[in-house]
Amino acid sequence: MxxxxxxxxxxxxxxxxxxxxxxxxxxxxxxxxxxxxxxxxGGVTDQLIEMSELAEQGDDRYGQLFDAFSERHQTAITTLLGETALYRETSQQMRRSHEVLKNLLYGIFLVREASPRTMDYVLSFGxxxxxxxxxxxxxxxxxxxxxxxxxxxxxxxxxxxxxxxxxxxxxxxxxxxxxxxxxxxxxxxxxxxxxxxxxxxxxxxxxxxxxxxxxxxxxxxxxxxxxxVNGVLTADPRRVKKAFTIPTMTYAEAMEMSHFGAKVIYPPTLMPALQQRIPLYIKNTFAPEFEGTKVSEDSNPEGAAVRGISSINNVALCTVSGTGMFGVPGIAARIFGALAQAGINIILITQGSSEHAISFAVQPAVAEDARLAVEAAFAFEIERGVVNTVKVERELCVVAIIGENMRYQPGISGRLFRALGQNGINAVAIAQGSSELNVSVVIAKEDETKALNALHESFFLSDHKTLHLFIVGVGLIGGTLLQQIQKQNEYLRERRGMEVKVVGLANSKKMLFDAEGIDLADWKDQLRQADTAIDLAVFVGRMRDLNLSNSIFVDNTADKKIATFYEHILDESISISTPNKIATSSGYLQYQRLKRIAEKRGVQFRYETNVGAGLPVISTLRDLIDSGDRITKIEGVLSGSLSYIFNTFDGSRPFAAVVREAKEKGFTEPDPRIDLSGKDVARKILILARETGVALDAEQVTIDSFLPQEASEAADVSAFFTVLEERAAYFEQLLQQAQQEEKVLRMIATLEGEIATIGIQAVGRDNPFFTLSGSDNMIVFTTDRYSVRPLVVRGPGAGAEVTAAGVFAEIIQIGTLS
CATH class of the missing domain: 3.40.1160.10 (Acetylglutamate kinase-like)
Known part of the structure; x- marks a missing residue:
């Protein structure tokens, strides 16, 4: 049977x-x-409760609900049985039954009372x-x-x-x-x-x-x-989209899952089955071929350590503390005896080994009653000041990992807290029974969904991770980055177990959000049609409120205002990847502060593309330092635009023509003076200096400008080019002096000790910068280990493709480390 x-x-x-x-x-x-x-x-029990409540309040609208209730059942009879003798019999019987219900509701309406006894009878009609x-x-x-x-x-x-x-x-x-x-x-x-x-x-x-x-x-x-649903799932599918069916579980595991909010099984259901050792199967009416979940006494010590993750989404935490509790027997008995007398159910209990405090979680609705009950039980101690008044914390939830095999595998708790910590989720209280059947953590209610996803990813999808990107700036670099993500996502899913979801986008006018991921096939149209005007504070607030696991903020702009939000973003445990040099080249104290906040929050602050676009410059420098090498000198051609200009300026054309061509090709800023002044290069050498531990600020970088003063001070770009043309002989002379010595001109930044300088140099064939071509960057590291033959990093140092690729690589690295 x-x-x-x-x-x-x-x-x-x-x-x-x-x-x-x-x-x-x-x-x-x-x-x-x-x-x-x-x-x-479905929904009938709630309907019966509502009509009874209306009748009890003297509201005759209960009659409308009753008519809808009766009509629904008659419609079902007609649909299922058609015009048959069985239909007439069933319809008549149902009308007689519902007439009794109608009279019962009228009685409630008259006496204005629906007792628990009456309500049980009303509900039976469903x-x-x-x-x-x-x-x-x-x-x-x-x-x-x-x-x-x-x-x-x-x-x-x-x-x-x-x-x-x-x-x-x-x-x-x-x-x-x-x-x-x-x-x-x-x-x-x-x-x-x-x-x-x-x-x-x-x-x-x-x-x-x-x-x-x-x-x-x-x-x-x-x-x-x-x-x-397809059985008992590893987590609530409404909160964890990647939850999947647990094929088998024990009665004890099912009991724990049900206690912590799993709606598929209720604890009383399991007791008779457990006593008789009757296996219980959870199956899906709408997918009858699916095997579902089997619940039985069978346990497999070799199976997964964690079977499921569940939560209770609204609790209050009460804490009793004081010096008068230390070493005093019977304290816990008095606390829980007082709660029992008040009829208050306890969800979770935790006590530190110092015996200084005992915390317990209850439903928020009874938290005040719990406080009063315990304070009444300890009135004498509270009056003497040896026990404190009960502290009540609200807006909390309990998240639990559940599994009988957790006792056999070390490191489970460490994995749990690492997953929470990496996503900036603080544990308010922790409870773990000696049976190790579950580990429960009390956290902020707002972090529940984030915690469930982070834990599910850690325990069930350790080979699969979802990164949630919030991207500001979708111009040349940002747009290219989105193309690269769309093209590479399938590969990352299949080969790296990583999915990159863009959940927030913003340009200079609009912003767009979709927690399930923006379709990158038509992101331009979606952003264009978005009805929310850009507001950086709102964007950051929305990013915080979504509270998604593995969140990364990507700033593809050169906007100073956006950089002012970095501190707040990192403090919300959100990683940052950016080619924007403003933050890392601003005041040294602010640079240090950002790094420390990132470290404190356990998130990543990455800016590899600040120097050399997609070249591994900063990461190489960090590897040298971390491995114990000492940096004695850094030299670099750090500007792709300046590299192109001086590689192209060979005397066949005036200097002004070469600069104009570089501008037309998009190698320079709209105002080429920004590049030619050396200020952008100064930011880059400043960043490299700071990475080596040198506490430099921008004003300490010496720039030996080669531009004539009147060119730098020209009224506009057009006037600037006019000056370049007028001073063609000056630039020609610089070139000829170098050529006479069989050298070439290069704009080189140098860091030696704590001295950073930038200027035009003429270099010969024995210099690594001699062979530079196109818009390549080159960075030369002279170190204790690389003293005779310096370490050289060379390649394209500008361009949307390589810069976007560098940002993309950082995103993947952040995902790998988180």
């Missing part, structure tokens, strides 16, 4: 019920012996209606069934709303009834009866409990709970 149960979502409307009829016809055709339990139609209609539909489909009102076989006390079952008496009646009734029994879930025939209900998950009681009474071979 198998016991099957179908929940409200499975019987939400006639089409779904037809699907159930097909499932049960299949069972019957194979010769399986089974009985089936049904919940009320299951009684659905089970009766479905039993008739099964009969018409050729399955010989009988409707069974569970009040006949399940007996309870008179605790209305959550009645306690008389197991011995109920099991006797179940056995007797099934011996006398060989047809397939279609049973009402959720309801039972007390002495005198009074209707009672079994509380939350009551229909599942009914199925479990039947299985225990019949010593069934299995219980099947049919719902709208």
């Amino acid at each position: 198998k016991v099957l149960k179908f929940g409200g979502s499975s019987v939400g409307h006639p089409d779904r019920i037809r699907g159930i009829v097909e499932i049960l016809k299949g069972y019957y055709a194979t010769g399986d012996h089974f009985t089936v339990v049904f919940s009320a139609f 299951e009684r209606s659905s089970a009766y209609i479905i039993s008739q539909a099964l009969q018409q489909a050729g399955v010989p069934t009988e409707f069974l009102d569970a009040r006949r076989i399940i007996k309870t006390d008179k605790t209305f709303g959550n009645a306690k079952v008389n197991f011995e008496k109920s099991y006797q009646k179940i056995k007797q009834h099934y011996v006398e009734h060989p047809k397939v029994q279609v049973v009402t879930g959720f309801i039972a009866s007390a002495k005198g025939g009074l209707t009672t209900t079994l509380g939350r998950g009551g229909s599942d409990y009914t199925a479990s009681l039947l299985a225990a009474g019949l010593k069934a071979s299995a219980i099947e709970i049919w719902t709208d």
Whole structure:
């Protein structure tokens, strides 16, 4: 014998019920012996509660809800049975039943009272209606069934709303009834009866409990709970999109999952099954071929350490502390005795080894009652000042990892706290039982979804990670970066187990957000059509409020204002990758502060593309220093635009023509003086100096300008080019002097010791900078290890493709490290 149960979502409307009829016809055709339990139609129980509350308030709108309730069931009868004799019989019976309900509601309306006893009777009409209609539909489909009102076989006390079952008496009646009734029994879930025939209900998950009681009474071979999901999932799929089905789990694991909010199984359901060792299967009504989850006593020590991650999304934490608690026996007994007398249920308990404080989590609605109860119990100690008043913290939640095999594998707790810490989630309290069946952590309520995803990724998807990008600046570099991400995402998923989702985009006018990921195939149209004007403070606030795991802020601009938000972004435990040199070349103290905040928060502040675009300049420098090498000198051609200009200026054309060509090709800024002045190069050598540990500020970098003063001070770009043309002989002379010595001109930045300089140099063939071509950058590191032959990094130092690629590489590195 198998016991099957179908929940409200499975019987939400006639089409779904037809699907159930097909499932049960299949069972019957194979010769399986089974009985089936049904919940009320989806939403009906809430509807019955609402109409009762309206009637109790004297609001005659309850009648409209009753009419809708009655009409819904009559429609189901018509749809499922058609114009048949069975239809007429079922319709008449349903009208008689609903007439009783109508009179009952009118009685509530008259007396303005709906007692728990009355409410249990009202609620019984949901299951009684659905089970009766479905039993008739099964009969018409050729399955010989009988409707069974569970009040006949399940007996309870008179605790209305959550009645306690008389197991011995109920099991006797179940056995007797099934011996006398060989047809397939279609049973009402959720309801039972007390002495005198009074209707009672079994509380939350009551229909599942009914199925479990039947299985225990019949010593069934299995219980099947049919719902709208593919079994018990590793986490709540509404919060963790990558949650998947747990194929098998033990009763203990299922109990823990249900305690921490998993809605698929309720604790009372498991007890009768556990006592009789009856396996329980969770299956999907809408995907009957899926195996679902099996819950049994079978345990596999070689299986996964963590089976699932669950949470209770709203708790209050009460803490009792004081010197008068240390070493005093009976403190915990007094605390929890006071709470028990007040009827307060405790969700979680934690106590430090110092015995100075005991914390316990409760539902927020009873937190004040808990405080008063405990303070009353310790009134004498509080008055003497040896016990403090109870501290109550709200807006918290509990997240738990669950699994019997955690006891066999070391490092589970470390992995949990590492995942939380890397995402900036602070643990307010921690609890772990000696059985190691679960590790529970109290955290801020706002961090719940982020924590669930971070933990799920850590324990179930350790070879798969999702990065959430917030990108500001979608011009040449930003747009190229988006193209590269779109092109490479499939490869990263398949080969690196990494998915990059762009969840925030902004340009100089608009901003766009999508927590599920913006479709990069048409991001331009989406951003153009966005109705939110750009506001950096709002953008950063939205990024914070989304609170997604593995968040990375990408600044593709040269905007000084955006750089002012870096400190706040890092402080929110969000990593940063940027080619924007403003922050790293600003004041030295601010540079240090940003680095320290990133370190403190456990996030990454990356700016490799500040120097050399996509070249590995800063990372190479860090590797040298971290490995113990000492930097004695750094020399570099650090500007792609200046490199192009001096590599092209060979005397065949005036200097002004070469600069104009570089501007037209996009190598220089719109005002080439920004490049030719050496200020951009100064920022780069300043950054490299700071990476070596030299505390330089911008004014300490010496720039030996080669531009005539009148060129630097020209009124505009047009006037600047006029001066260059007028002073053509000056630039020609610089070139000829170098050529006479068989040398070439290069704009070189140098750091030696704590001295940073920039200027034009004429270099010969024995110098590594002699062979530079195009817009290449070259950085030469002279160190203790590379003293005879310096270490050279060379390659394209400008251009959207290489800069975007450098940012993209940093994003992947951040994802790998987080």
